[in-house]
Amino acid sequence: MDRFVVVGAGTMGAGIGYVAARAGYDVTIVEIDSGRGSAALERVGSWADSAVERGRLDAETALAIRDRLSTVTELTAVDTGADVIVEAVPERPELKHTVLAAAEEREPKLLASNTSSISIATLAEPLARPDRFLGLHFFNPVYAMALLEVVTGPQTAPEVVADALALARRLDKEPIVVADAPGFATSRLGVxxxxxxxxxxxxxxASAADIDTAMVLGYRHPIGPLELTDLVGLDVRLDIARTLQSAYGDRFEPPSLLVRLVEEGRLGKKTGHGIYRWVDGKRVAE
Known part of the structure; x- marks a missing residue:
């Protein structure tokens, strides 16, 4: 496997592209907004530079990562027969259906969704070859998080699961295999x-800071649930909550505070304000 395609140049798409390039793949990021595509390349370059500064990459490898990455604005610009195509667009089934159907036409050896909550069976509905499709749920920040949740659909072929596990190892991830269900294992528990x-x-x-401190010091979580919500994105959490509510009922009903903050554009770290305020990527006191 040497050609890797990511559809979507958001935080997750850029992160997946980075770890794939670091693993030696030639990576194409598909993003309809050329400005977002360029920004994703800059973000990946900054991650590589930071890794060099921390002694985790040498300068030659960082340069190679940059050289292996490119962007296009349409899936039709991607050559057929890519080794992997990963869809990483927002958590909306209709949008994912459109993207996945178009991606399948490029005849990848492995087609995957980075969905964090939507059933793989649901996402496979428009596909001609659902046996070649599964979920690859990466975690943010992708370059730092070791876990990769491999989600098998009801029609996913065993050899495709084997390919996904081999891919995880090449990307230096620790995979777990989870049967298809909305929210899978991680999102269902985390949300x-x-x-x-x-x-x-x-x-x-209690205050946001005290709630987070309770989980960090009392349960040894590396980060509190509210700060994590800011990092994931309040809009992403809201989309996932609504998906899980439709599947499991009102125990996943989004709190009105979450809905209000999203409506106000307070989406977390990426907008500079969510539950907390963020300046230059760092959380600051209110």
Whole structure:
């Protein structure tokens, strides 16, 4: 496997492209907005530079990562027969259906979605070869998080799962294999904690900082659920919560505070304000 395509140049798409290029793939990022595509390349370059500064990459490897990455604005510009195509667009089934159907026409050896909550069976509905399709759920930041959740659909072929596990190892990820269900293992558990933390904040149980400190010091979580929500993106959390609510009922109903913050454009670290304020990528006191 040497040609890797990522559809979507958001935080996750750029992160997936980075780890694929670091693993030696020639990577194409497909992004309809050419400005976002260029920004993704700059972001990947900055990650590589930071890794050199921290002694985790040498300068030659960082340069090679940049050289292996390119962007296009249409999937039709991608040559057929790519080794891997990963869809990493927002968590909206209709959008993902459109992207995945177009990606399948490029005849990849492995087709995957980076969905964090939508059933693989649902996403496979427009595909002619659902046996060649599965979920590859990466975690943010992709370059730092070791886990890769491999989600098998009801028609995913065993050899495709084997290919996905081999891919995970090449990307230096630790895979787990999860059967298809909305939210899979990680989002279902993580969103449960995150939504409850937002409800606690909304009802005045404690401050955001104290709620997070409770989980960091009391349960040894590396980061609190509210700060994690800011890092993931409040809009992403809201989309996932609504997907899980439709599947499992009102226990996943989004808190009104979450809905309001998203409506106000307070999406977390990426906008500079979510549950916390962020300046130059760092959380600051209110």
């Amino acid at each position: 449960t904690l995150g939504l409850e933390a937002i409800r606690m904040l909304e009802s005045g149980v």
